[in-house]
Amino acid sequence: MKGKLLALLKPTVTAVLFYILFRKVDFHQFGQSLRNARLDVLFVSFLMLWLGHYICIFRWRMLMRPLLPVYSFANLFGIYCIGLFFNLAFPTAVGGDVVKMYYAGKPSRRYAQSFAATFLDRDSGMLAMMILACAGILIHPLVLPRIPVALIIWLASASFVVLNVAVFAPRFHLRLTGLLHNLRMPKIAAKVDAISDAFQKIGKHWGALLGSLLISLVNQFLVIAYVWVLALALRIELSLVYFVIFVPVITLISMIPISLNGMGLREYAFLGLFGAVGVPPAACLALGLLTSASLLLSAIPGGVIYLFFRDRQDARQLAALESDFT
Numbered sequence: 001m002k003g004k005l006l007a008l009l010k011p012t013v014t015a016v017l018f019y020i021l022f023r024k025v026d027f028h029q030f031g032q033s034l035r036n037a038r039l040d041v042l043f044v045s046f047l048m049l050w051l052g053h054y055i056c057i058f059r060w061r062m063l064m065r066p067l068l069p070v071y072s073f074a075n076l077f078g079i080y081c082i083g084l085f086f087n088l089a090f091p092t093a094v095g096g097d098v099v100k101m102y103y104a105g106k107p108s109r110r111y112a113q114s115f116a117a118t119f120l121d122r123d124s125g126m127l128a129m130m131i132l133a134c135a136g137i138l139i140h141p142l143v144l145p146r147i148p149v150a151l152i153i154w155l156a157s158a159s160f161v162v163l164n165v166a167v168f169a170p171r172f173h174l175r176l177t178g179l180l181h182n183l184r185m186p187k188i189a190a191k192v193d194a195i196s197d198a199f200q201k202i203g204k205h206w207g208a209l210l211g212s213l214l215i216s217l218v219n220q221f222l223v224i225a226y227v228w229v230l231a232l233a234l235r236i237e238l239s240l241v242y243f244v245i246f247v248p249v250i251t252l253i254s255m256i257p258i259s260l261n262g263m264g265l266r267e268y269a270f271l272g273l274f275g276a277v278g279v280p281p282a283a284c285l286a287l288g289l290l291t292s293a294s295l296l297l298s299a300i301p302g303g304v305i306y307l308f309f310r311d312r313q314d315a316r317q318l319a320a321l322e323s324d325f326t
Contacts, residue, residue: 010260017264021271021285029282033234037290041233045226046294052222053084053298059215060121064104066205067113067198071104078305079103085302088261088295097122102317103309112191116198120212123164128216130157132224133248140241144276149249156252168203170196223247230290236283238274246273263292 057073057080064070071079079100087096097118105114133153142149166172177192202208228243250269254262267288274284 010258014259014264017259017268021264021267024271025281025285029280030286033280033283033286036235037286038233038235041229042290042294045229045233046297048222048226048229049294049298052219052226053080055215055219055222056080056121056125059124059212059219060100060104060117062208062211062215063120063124063202064114064117066202066208067117068105068110069108071107076104078309081299081302082306082309083302084299085306088299089303112194113198115195116202119167120199120202120209123167124209124212124216125219126160127164128213128220129248129251130160131217132220132244133157136241136244136248140245142245144273147272147276149245149273152249152252153245167199170200220248223251227287227291230294231287234283234286234290236274236279236287238277238279242274242277249273261292261296266292 054077057076060080061070061073061076070076082103083096083100085096086099101111101114101118104118105111130153134157137150137153177196224240224243224247227247228240231238231243250266250273253269254266256262256265259265267285270288270291271281271284274287275281279287
């Protein structure tokens with residue numbers, strides 16, 4: 001029953017958000033913004049998006065190496081694309097990170113280690129995003145009406161630091177497993193132990209962690225530049241500094257799990273932030289929709305790969321893993 005309610009909630013929230021957004025926008029100006037877009041620049045932005053996806057595979061592979069046998073780069077590319085498909089284009093209870101964790105850990109059955117590598121892959125990307133956002137807000141403080149941008153960035157960064165201290169602190173895991181044993185949950189305690197061991201092991205490989213952070217910084221710059229180039233394609237002339245500050249905030253807002261793959265929320269954030277610095281509402285919405293559309297388009301190949309990658313047992317085992325790790 002709960003799953004059905006969530007399945008209904010996300011499309012409903014998405015539809016309501018788009019209804020509100022389009023009520024605020026002049027359709028003629030919106031259509032003109034899209035018609036005047038430079039297709040050659042749009043193509044460049046799409047290539048930048050795929051370049052970012054490509055280098056993320058190197059980061060994920062780097063984090064897997066100390067923990068479990070690693071697939072070839074070609075196979076990891078396929079698994080990464082499938083994860084993109086589940087994250088961005090396929091509305092399902094099974095998230096893309098769970099799919100990546102499952103297929104990466106499947107040959108060795110080391111799912112706890114695969115979970116740790118996949119978690120840290122996402123974690124290093126978030127850390128790079130926080131670093132750039134904090135640096136941007138320090139270099140160019142923004143005061144926007146009704147939008148506490150600086151507060152959002154600093155609170156998100158502080159929460160992120162606290163979470164990571166907990167993840168890597170052995171005492172936290174000892175207390176958690178002790179509590180689980182007291183509650184007579186030995187199977188869950190064993191899984192927590194395995195994941196904790198994986199985190200402690202990867203925590204000793206500073207080279208892999210620093211390397212993944214450097215790759216993440218490059219990737220975050222690419223993401224910001226990709227949105228900036230999209231804006232140029234729509235003939236939006238705005239300083240790159242705004243994108244350095246706004247894009248991480250928009251990413252954080254779109255990760256709130258109340259709409260389909262962040263759609264609606266992402267566009268609303270574009271309208272609120274870029275509209276506050278003088279970009280017309282129609283252009284803000286066009287930029288947000290093009291961002292969502294290009295992300296969806298980049299995820300489509302993963303669906304094709306999944307048709308050839310899966311077997312009959314995968315759906316059931318993925319659902320079991322989703323349950324275990326949530």
